Amino acid sequence: MKTINVILSGGVGSRLWPLSRKSRPKQYLPIFEGETLFQKTAKRNLAFSDEVLVVGNKENYLLSRKDLKRSGISAYREVIEACPRNTAAAITFAALVSEPEDILLVTPSDQLIEEGEAYEMAVNRGLELAKQGFIVTFGLRPTRPETGYGYIEAFGEDVKAFREKPDKITAQSFLDQGNFYWNSGIFCFQAGVFLDELAKFEPNVYLRSFMAKKEMKEHMLPEELSLEIPSISVDYAVMERTEKIKVVPSSFHWSDMGSFESIYDYLIETGHPTDDFGNMVIGSELHTEFTGLSNTILIHTEDAILVLQKENAQEVKQIYERLV
Known part of the structure; x- marks a missing residue:
């Protein structure tokens, strides 16, 4: 055994x-x-x-x-x-x-x-x-x-x-x-x-x-x-x-790291920066400002940008399914 x-x-x-x-x-x-x-x-x-x-x-x-x-x-x-x-x-x-x-x-x-x-x-x-x-x-x-x-x-x-x-x-x-x-x-x-x-x-x-x-x-x-x-x-x-x-x-x-909400919480624990309203940028070093928004995540890759409210993280799957 x-x-x-x-x-x-x-x-x-x-x-x-x-x-x-x-x-x-x-x-x-x-x-x-x-x-x-x-x-x-x-x-x-x-x-x-x-x-x-x-x-x-x-x-x-x-x-x-x-x-x-x-x-x-x-x-x-x-x-x-x-x-x-x-x-x-x-x-x-x-x-x-x-x-x-x-x-x-x-x-x-x-x-x-x-x-x-x-x-x-x-x-x-x-x-x-x-x-x-x-x-x-x-x-x-x-x-x-x-x-x-x-x-x-x-x-x-x-x-x-x-x-x-x-x-x-x-x-x-x-x-x-x-x-x-x-x-x-x-x-x-x-x-x-x-x-x-x-x-x-x-x-x-x-x-x-x-x-x-x-x-x-x-x-x-x-x-x-x-x-x-x-x-x-x-x-x-x-x-x-x-x-x-x-x-x-x-x-x-x-x-399960299955959503950007989980990723957000993990990155916060490891010291990833946010602004005073909890807004976060992932994947870019460009200076980014958020106005009138809170707990918003901006995700930047070479060929796509996603902007979402943290609490709507489960909805990203619908975007993926629409694109594939």
């Missing part, structure tokens, strides 16, 4: 346009103290893992390789997806190329997590539960009524329900009740246990993924067979349906 850090790296970061593009998704932006989120993820979990396995896609696997090299990590395995099929398929591929008793610590590559005792305690508890045959998710204690995250309703380590992204009033009620946690998207389980549950609830995902994996050559999955795999999230496929689910209530500092 070994522990494998499965790094998921297939997202495009559509809510961070124009910084994040299809050619360089948000996990590869070197704006986090000179490192990328991908690098931070890989380095953070070395202490808990015997092996690193990256599940990416044909558009970004070379970026992953560069980041791993910069991080001094040369021993790793890859699964390269021919087309995006969501998280259920990505995790299934990782389980299929592992031994049934191997423990997979599944971590997205685009999250900012503060290392330390709280993170170490949570991961070690998750590994312990995984060894007992449970499928483990990690829930973060909410610090605000966030509408951009899914929630987990729990009683201790027992999961009562998964909740979709709420509106502001519902999010506040979750916060007030005290037994709701942000769904981190981090998981831990034995490969064989996950595959057994997937085959029970989503046999077509399991079978189609298995057939595609059989034809994998030089880490690359075949496109024709991959397109036959249903594109669904792992939450829907397994987590919300299995009776083997457990949650580890966690208190480490976590952000």
